[in-house]
Amino acid sequence: MAHSDRITIDRITRSFASQTMMQTLGARLAGVSPGEVRIEAPILPGLRQQQGFGHAGLTFSLGDSAAGYAALSLMPPDRDVLTAEIKINLLAPAVGDLLMATGRVIKPGRRLMVVSAEVHAQQGDTLTLIAILQGTMVPVAARA
Amino acid sequence: MAHSDRITIDRITRSFASQTMMQTLGARLAGVSPGEVRIEAPILPGLRQQQGFGHAGLTFSLGDSAAGYAALSLMPPDRDVLTAEIKINLLAPAVGDLLMATGRVIKPGRRLMVVSAEVHAQQGDTLTLIAILQGTMVPVAARA
Amino acid sequence: MAHSDRITIDRITRSFASQTMMQTLGARLAGVSPGEVRIEAPILPGLRQQQGFGHAGLTFSLGDSAAGYAALSLMPPDRDVLTAEIKINLLAPAVGDLLMATGRVIKPGRRLMVVSAEVHAQQGDTLTLIAILQGTMVPVAARA
Amino acid sequence: MAHSDRITIDRITRSFASQTMMQTLGARLAGVSPGEVRIEAPILPGLRQQQGFGHAGLTFSLGDSAAGYAALSLMPPDRDVLTAEIKINLLAPAVGDLLMATGRVIKPGRRLMVVSAEVHAQQGDTLTLIAILQGTMVPVAARA
Numbered sequence: 001m002a003h004s005d006r007i008t009i010d011r012i013t014r015s016f017a018s019q020t021m022m023q024t025l026g027a028r029l030a031g032v033s034p035g036e037v038r039i040e041a042p043i044l045p046g047l048r049q050q051q052g053f054g055h056a057g058l059t060f061s062l063g064d065s066a067a068g069y070a071a072l073s074l075m076p077p078d079r080d081v082l083t084a085e086i087k088i089n090l091l092a093p094a095v096g097d098l099l100m101a102t103g104r105v106i107k108p109g110r111r112l113m114v115v116s117a118e119v120h121a122q123q124g125d126t127l128t129l130i131a132i133l134q135g136t137m138v139p140v141a142a143r144a
Numbered sequence: 145m146a147h148s149d150r151i152t153i154d155r156i157t158r159s160f161a162s163q164t165m166m167q168t169l170g171a172r173l174a175g176v177s178p179g180e181v182r183i184e185a186p187i188l189p190g191l192r193q194q195q196g197f198g199h200a201g202l203t204f205s206l207g208d209s210a211a212g213y214a215a216l217s218l219m220p221p222d223r224d225v226l227t228a229e230i231k232i233n234l235l236a237p238a239v240g241d242l243l244m245a246t247g248r249v250i251k252p253g254r255r256l257m258v259v260s261a262e263v264h265a266q267q268g269d270t271l272t273l274i275a276i277l278q279g280t281m282v283p284v285a286a287r288a
Numbered sequence: 289m290a291h292s293d294r295i296t297i298d299r300i301t302r303s304f305a306s307q308t309m310m311q312t313l314g315a316r317l318a319g320v321s322p323g324e325v326r327i328e329a330p331i332l333p334g335l336r337q338q339q340g341f342g343h344a345g346l347t348f349s350l351g352d353s354a355a356g357y358a359a360l361s362l363m364p365p366d367r368d369v370l371t372a373e374i375k376i377n378l379l380a381p382a383v384g385d386l387l388m389a390t391g392r393v394i395k396p397g398r399r400l401m402v403v404s405a406e407v408h409a410q411q412g413d414t415l416t417l418i419a420i421l422q423g424t425m426v427p428v429a430a431r432a
Numbered sequence: 433m434a435h436s437d438r439i440t441i442d443r444i445t446r447s448f449a450s451q452t453m454m455q456t457l458g459a460r461l462a463g464v465s466p467g468e469v470r471i472e473a474p475i476l477p478g479l480r481q482q483q484g485f486g487h488a489g490l491t492f493s494l495g496d497s498a499a500g501y502a503a504l505s506l507m508p509p510d511r512d513v514l515t516a517e518i519k520i521n522l523l524a525p526a527v528g529d530l531l532m533a534t535g536r537v538i539k540p541g542r543r544l545m546v547v548s549a550e551v552h553a554q555q556g557d558t559l560t561l562i563a564i565l566q567g568t569m570v571p572v573a574a575r576a
Binding site for chain 2: 016018019020023024045046047048049050051055057058060061064065083084085086087088089143
Binding site for chain 3: 260279
């Protein structure tokens with residue numbers, strides 16, 4: 001592993017750990033490479049909608065965060081990113097043992113990073129694509 | 145209050161109470177009228193992003209739910225709604241004492257309900273518009 | 289009318305006239321005020337989809353341009369704007385004598401302008417809301 | 433080629449030919465397979481924005497149509513499709529000899545088809561991704 005990759009992974013791991021939302025969702029950072037980040041989470045009992053499926057807000061949070069960290073993985077150390085906008089299409093109910101969100105950078109840029117994410121639900125051996133997201137991250141100055 | 149309005153409010157109150165996500169977010173149903181629903185929530189310590197602001201997933205969850213319940217407020221009792229797709233533009237950081245999401249039906253329909261939502265942050269006497277959402281809800285059969 | 293308003297109107301009129309697409313669509317600038325712009329166009333025979341309605345691309349083009357010029361109406365003279373992203377929900381077929389797109393700035397900003405637009409179809413005395421748009425414009429340096 | 437594929441191609445070719453917008457854009461159907469359709473068009477002089485690039489409405493029209501025909505390619509003969517909503521992120525200016533839009537079905541469905549599209553600009557030997565779209569098509573009864 002290149003030294004710079006290790007720095008990026010450390011940095012994203014630290015940022016992820018500082019997002020209390022990720023802890024509330026039971027989420028963990030499952031993969032980091034330049035321009036692509038994977039986040040996994042179970043569907044906790046406290047994160048359901050009225051029919052007992054995972055709430056759209058859970059699926060969104062995982063997809064948005066995976067996309068945001070994918071963008072951060074390509075940024076210099078003095079920059080952070082914020083979501084400017086993102087759209088989610090929900091394809092299937094969030095049911096299963098685990099949700100897996102994969103975020104990717106489609107177009108890096110100094111002012112705007114265009115990103116996408118896919119969220120799959122794993123139930124036993126079956127993977128189902130449950131959501132796709134497309135959005136824009138904005139680089140901002142990192143807080144000291 | 146008309147009898148049918150009371151039934152609608154009861155029904156949305158019951159559905160809201162069954163969304164464990166709303167409890168995890170500390171959210172409460174703050175207003176229901178035909179085609180418009182308001183949800184309020186504090187920014188709990190466990191729902192922050194890396195800079196200490198409310199997570200985009202919190203703002204999204206409130207806006208999406210307000211929009212969904214606005215759609216449900218116009219549906220007959222044997223129908224429920226699911227989010228097909230929704231887009232959020234984040235305008236300002238989620239900071240303050242309270243977040244207030246107002247969902248509205250823009251175009252009702254038997255097959256698709258087009259909805260929007262605004263999310264404001266209240267800090268003392270100041271209200272700041274922090275997000276706007278635009279999306280589509282799909283009527284489905286209600287579960288017994 | 290304030291001197292600065294006159295300059296803004298002149299500038300938007302010039303920019304609009306330089307968009308050959310607006311001529312192809314038969315569109316005209318129907319109203320300019322700070323943060324709000326209106327564009328009107330007939331549904332020309334050459335701009336239809338397979339069922340004879342106005343093409344989604346026509347409705348989009350009018351809404352996107354109205355939103356973009358609303359953003360430009362708040363920019364200093366050395367800045368132009370480009371669409372970064374925009375989403376359209378189509379509510380009803382584009383039929384009628386005239387399409388009227390009204391763009392508005394929801395949140396101005398130095399780096400990003402969040403905008404929305406509504407498109408109505410006029411048929412005789414009836415106005416029908418046929419589309420809503422929500423998007424982001426990016427200020428860029430104006431060309432000499 | 434299977435008989436059913438030939439019927440699909442014929443049907444999409446006929447529908448495409450009936451969209452006068454496609455003729456105005458100088459667009460041609462460049463590829464049809466089940467769930468994927470490609471449309472190509474030059475950047476005609478009458479389809480420019482104020483800086484001389486192709487108008488966002490041109491890029492949108494090609495991407496939206498490619499996505500719509502991708503959905504239609506999976507529908508039975510008595511069904512047509514309409515765009516319910518679609519979002520475009522514009523990544524680079526529309527400049528070059530040819531625009532190429534590729535639409536794909538991400539999730540087929542009886543009530544909703546979730547689709548995406550990419551638009552590339554070709555200039556000499558260089559292909560540039562200039563836009564991505566994500567949206568929803570709705571099956572409707574075909575007109576006789």
